[in-house]
Amino acid sequence: MKDSFKARKFVIISIIVLIGSIFIIRLFFLQIIDNEYKLSAENNVLRYVVQYPARGLIYDRNDNLLVYNEAAYDLLVIPKQLKSFDTTEFCQLLNINKEELIANIIKARKYSYYKPSVFLEQITKENYGRLQEKLYKFNGFYVQKRTLRKYPYKNAAHTLGYVGEVNQSNIKRDRYYKQGDYIGKSGIEKSYEKELRGKKGLKIRLVDVFNRIKGSYKDGRFDTLTEAGKNLRISLDIALQQYGEMLLKNKKGSIVAIEPSTGEILALVSAPLYDPNLLIGRIRTENYKKLSIDTLQPLFNRATMAQYPPGSTFKPINALIGLEENVLTRNTKYSCNGLNTKPIRCSHDHYSPLSLISAIELSCNPYFWQVFKSIIENPKYDNTNEAYDNWRKYVKSFNVGEKFNTDISNQTKGFIPLDKYYNKYYGENHWKALTIRSLAIGQGEILISPLQMANIAAAIANRGFYYPPHFYKNIEDDNFIKPEFLKKSTFPFKKKHFETIIEGMFKVYEGEHGTARWYKNDSIQICGKTGTSQNPHGENHSVFIAFAPKNNPQIAISVVVENSGSGAKWAAPIATLMIEKYLFGHVEPNWFEENIINTNLLEN
């Protein structure tokens, strides 16, 4: 039989070849040209699990633990894996209401349907305990461990700072951080962030379609290990810190205590203060808001950020300059008419005339006006500007008007005007010593922070040098000290001049007319200087600087008690108590300690 359709086999074969070719072309595009699918496959199976290292612990100079980590638990949810569950039981376990539950699930869904996201941050240990037993009932919920900072002493909040979630600018500045990571936001936590944080690790895990972990990717070849954060020892003496915080209770002010021989900060109190435990975890946002609207500004670190006219505590510096410039000797005498003296009157009624040492002891204003006048009107200099500029250089050698380049995170520079400032204010050649006479007694434009005051005390105690104030003691067991903390700053003043003013400062306690003679301690030779800082914000600030013992100083200190009157009234006794506490570890009963602790100066 003749088959007239035999040729049709070619049509059919062509169709087969055509389909085969289409498939091969399509496969070529899918498998070789298009890379999108390779990425998708990786996204499907690879889960990058970040391993958080424990943050370094912080100890004080006597190895008391100041900061440690406590486990906290975040509840995560994977929306895809959710199955219907008993919402009432679930809400009861977590102490949340149903609206919160629904809102959080919607939020998680918006983030990703497949990937885990935080459902509830930092659930309490008790809730975690109860939840853990029943977690099997709630498909799609997981618990992730995190750590929170804990402060067993509840002290030194301003110094230690706090840890919080990174913000966008942190992430931009350092690629190490990812959304949700923690970073030191202030204080020591910020200054030593790199050392304390350690190094995150990354485990790459393979997951199946249900997001169950099936194993590690290429046997962990690309995993990185975590490195625990380093433990840090800081220079604070927590017992002294605690005592200082107690003394400034219900007062506004600050205490800064420094070890003169090293620059190590022994205590740094800013009052009013707050419990550092308020600024951790889930409660932080709320508490931070409360603290930041408090009119007493507890978050403001007065010890390093506030600046005051130093008042009479500045007089020893003017004396040093006068001695060094040879316009003053220890025997130079000036007379004083008490309240009637011009252009600056004296606040004390005392014998006259008097020498330099007595002038310091009594804090005689007219004397120091004469000193200042002789410095600024020194015929050695062509004009007032030049003489002022020279005076300013001397003052700047105490780092006034500059920040310390150390681990103190928030500092103010203070202020010491340039001659240009006065040129602008009074007009060129229109000002002279008389115009700026307030500077003679630490008033006027000059502003100094309590930290700078303490450093001035330390420099005087050292008879002519200081190390920048800092908190660093050592990291782990390494005794390495950062070179910037070993940078010794010296002064253009001869050592004997320091001895002269120290003699005066010693008389402040020991002299018959000493402004702090009521707080004299028979077992310690303390040198100090009172100050009464006049300010436009109300009553005078009580200011005091001191160091002890006179020979071989162990502690230098500055105390400011805002709006509380003269330096002798509050700052001097507080400094005295601090010195005794530090040198002996305890304070002998005396007539003024209890009164200080119990006085509330905030109520006025």
Next chain:
Amino acid sequence: MRERKGIFYNIDRLTVFLYLLLVFIGWINIYAAVYNEEHKSIFDLSQNYGKQLIWIISSVVLALIILMIDIKFFSSFSYIIYFLSMFSLLAVLLLGKEIAGSKSWFQIGSFALQPAEFAKFATCLAIAKYLSAIDRKMKSLKTKIFAFIILLFPAGLILLQNDTGSALVYFSFILVLYREGLSGSFLIFSGIITVLFLLTLWLGILYAGGIVLAVCLFLLLLIKRNRNNIFTLIAAFIISGGFVLSVDYVFENILEKHQKTRINVLIGKETDIRGAGYNVHQSKIAIGSGGLTGKGFLKGTQTKYNFVPEQSTDFIFCTIGEEWGFAGSFMVVLLFSTLLIRLIIIAERQKSKFSRIYGYGVCSILFFHFIINVGMTIGIAPVIGIPLPFISYGGSSLWAFTILLFIFIRQDASRSELL
């Protein structure tokens, strides 16, 4: 004895080789697709790969038996086999077990048999028997009607089982009928129908109708404008217009939701990769991530972690694409195309019309499975759940395809013996 020896001597070795190779590729990839650490042995009978080995061995036995059966048996018993098969399709509707929404399985002990798989070669035999009768002409209306009844009867029964995929397979016989003299316009017509169908769904009635009108006007300019031609063209326009309208109606009112979404996914109207498009999306990821040479045997992450569903059965091609890359998938496409063309060459060398038609039937069925299955995994055919012959896991399908193929090999081996 001489004859028996002759049969094994005369079998088409290339076809048998391709068959064994594809079966072997299937077994290896089923192992990779369902591999798990607890059952590492490829011979583990509790796993699909162990079971597939049993199916393979039993299939080879089946093939040997078929090769030993007298050649006249198949043409003589064609109708009886067909009717038995149709009976089993009916029976499964009444007595069968429902698996995954389709009532198409007989459960015998621990084995499940799917009569629809066996209906393919039965129908193939019947259509070959019917069309090979002396003086049967494709041109006659009666032949066409009977042929369509033979084909549509099993298709209808299978549709009733809710197994759309297996029912659509009978559509492939249009190639057989074409080879035997059915007008080429049927082929073209079904091509146009498919295009119009997709156009309507894709662009909506308005645009599809517009395109039909534009094409007709264009043709009006081209052809000689005598009365006959114009009349035909107007008829064609009315018919296609009506088709476009009815497609819309069918799509909106008759198709079930899952069928609609599957079609929508295919034509790109639905891109929800979590819902209906999930399978295809994951399947493309698996194949696409294979690259040139693949991730290596048992190294496919998509495969290993079950991102692609039904991977040992309908989506087995993913495993090949992912673990063996373009090299592997190209190889499989090439092997299949070679087998299909080889089958046509063999069919054409048959002296018996029965054998030739049967051969084309085998080729068409395999071809249809190949197009739909591979096309589906690479996202150019709708998601219709039918196996990839010889490769997909499954006893019924492997047995049925083996029987289908070896009946033809058996006839070819004796092609010189009878007319």
